[in-house]
Every structure is written in C-alpha cells, then in structure tokens.
Amino acid sequence: MVTIHPNLKPWHPFLASNHKTKPFLLPSTISCTSSSENNGTSKQSSSSAGKIKRLVLPQEGRTKLNTYPDRDFYAYPRFVTHVDDGFIATLTNLYRQRLRSGSEILDLMSSWISHLPKEVEYKKVVGHGLNAQELARNPRLDYFFVKDLNQDQKLELESSSFDAVLCTVSVQYLQQPEKVFAEVFRVLRPGGVFIVSFSNRLFYEKAIGAWRDGTAYSRTQLVVQYFQSVEGFTQAELIRKLPDANGGGGSQSKSPLGWFMGFLGLLSGSDPFYAVVAYKNFKPVYE
Numbered sequence: 001m002v003t004i005h006p007n008l009k010p011w012h013p014f015l016a017s018n019h020k021t022k023p024f025l026l027p028s029t030i031s032c033t034s035s036s037e038n039n040g041t042s043k044q045s046s047s048s049a050g051k052i053k054r055l056v057l058p059q060e061g062r063t064k065l066n067t068y069p070d071r072d073f074y075a076y077p078r079f080v081t082h083v084d085d086g087f088i089a090t091l092t093n094l095y096r097q098r099l100r101s102g103s104e105i106l107d108l109m110s111s112w113i114s115h116l117p118k119e120v121e122y123k124k125v126v127g128h129g130l131n132a133q134e135l136a137r138n139p140r141l142d143y144f145f146v147k148d149l150n151q152d153q154k155l156e157l158e159s160s161s162f163d164a165v166l167c168t169v170s171v172q173y174l175q176q177p178e179k180v181f182a183e184v185f186r187v188l189r190p191g192g193v194f195i196v197s198f199s200n201r202l203f204y205e206k207a208i209g210a211w212r213d214g215t216a217y218s219r220t221q222l223v224v225q226y227f228q229s230v231e232g233f234t235q236a237e238l239i240r241k242l243p244d245a246n247g248g249g250g251s252q253s254k255s256p257l258g259w260f261m262g263f264l265g266l267l268s269g270s271d272p273f274y275a276v277v278a279y280k281n282f283k284p285v286y287e
Helices: 085-098 132-137 177-187 216-228 256-263
Strands: 104-108 124-129 143-146 162-168 188-198 237-241 273-279
Touching: 085 162, 085 188, 085 273, 104 177, 124 132, 132 143, 162 177, 177 188, 177 216, 188 216, 216 237, 216 273
Parallel strands: 104 124, 104 162, 124 143, 162 188
Antiparallel strands: 188 273, 237 273
16 A cells, blocks of 8 residues: 555645655545455456566566565665766756656656756656655655555556656566556556666665676666566667776777676776666657
8 A cells, every 4th residue: 555644635744854845645646446446347447557468577586685574674764876976967868858848757766866857847746665754855756655566566546647657776676577567557648658777786685686696788688578578568778878998987888898897787987877768559759
C-alpha cells in the first residue's frame, strides 16, 4: 500500500522543519484498488497494466545480500549526491531534449535532488521514493508518495496519466522489474517516454544479484530486456557517455583501451553515463 499522511488535507506539511514541504498524493489523485477491482468488475482493473511477455530474471538474480526490508535501509535520509556533476549535466540535457514543457511527469525512485532542467516548466511532477524527508526537499515535486516497490509493484495512479516516467540510478534495486515496467507502461499515455538512467555506482548490499555480478555491458542489456519483457514498448534506445582515459567526460575515449575500460566501468574519475529510453506504443514526432 502507498503511505499517505493521516491528515488528508491539501498542502498539509508532514515535517516540522524549515525546509519547504510537499504534500503527499491525496485520494483524488490516486486510483486505489478496491475489492471490486480484484473481482474484475471495475473499469480500472489490473488487466490494464502492460502485458508481461516473459520474465527476465531467474530467482537467484533477484536476491540481495542485505535481506532486511528496503524501508528499513532507507529509514534515515541521505542528503548526498550519488553521481558526479558530469553525469547530472548529461542527464539534465537528455531531459531537456526528451521532455516537453507542460508535461506531467512521474519521478520514480526519486530523492532530494531534481535533475530536471530548471528553465523548463512542467504541468505536474509527482515523486516516489522510500524516504519522505528526502522527497520533501526535492524542489521540483508537486506531490510525492512513499512506497516499497519490492514489496508491492502496483502504482496507485490513474492509467494513462503521465507523459513521462523517470528512474535515475535506482533500477539496480528492483527485484520485480518486469512488474514495475508493466505498471510504468500502464500509467504512461500513448507516446509517453520512460527514461532509465544509471552509472556504475550502487549500494552493493542492496543491488540485485544480476546487477552485482554484471558488467557495464550486461547491465545495459538487462535494462533493455526489462523493456522487451513488456508488450507495447518501442525498441529500446541506449545512450551512453563514457569518461575518457584521463578520467574526463566525453562520448568516448580516443584510446581503444580507454574506451573499453570505460565501457566496463573500470576507469576512475568521471562517472560513466548510461540511459535506456523507450516509448509506449510509438515514439511521437514533434515539429
């Protein structure tokens, strides 16, 4: 179940702090599952989620070294930056290119930092995460909700209600990625985009086995397969920006060895940037 503040009043601050607070999603903005939905009598049924064609991960690939609930692991806020400035600049520029102004956006597995371009206005930005204090600090969120997607993958959000869904440096923690991607497909409008970005950093004990044991190449292919596992996504597009042999940013190193090491995530210095992008049903063409 989604966590909602018990005082269901618009713009009710849940934290007594000097920071600007954000409201939790209110019932009018949430599509909650009822018993009638479970019996298949509601128009808003689970069948509207994306159809999972196949499972990507074996059971051992879903396991974590730290088996305690993720909500416990993220109980305390971490007001730190998980990737470097180069990665953030690349991601923000990608959002600038792919997200239209006036869009309604779901920032999945978000935190206290927004990577959206500051100069672009969006109609609504909804955040999701595991720590309410972090989400309350995010300056671009209009609403947010707290939910453990490894316990329950259902998003209490209306179908076809977002133009874009974002997932930044967090996909490595999903134990049921096929179900989460199917839910993302459901809440996206036709032509909506899902952008999954990541680097080579992770909380090792909380990442799934398939990610921990993988290389940069196998991890990108893993995310591509997550998209392919759900019927209706367009062909996934891989975007990468690798550090050069000197540790600086660049599309690729001039040295073949440096390029290869960068692709494997073995270079120190700048964080490698990877993103996998796909659209619901079709990729729109704008003039």
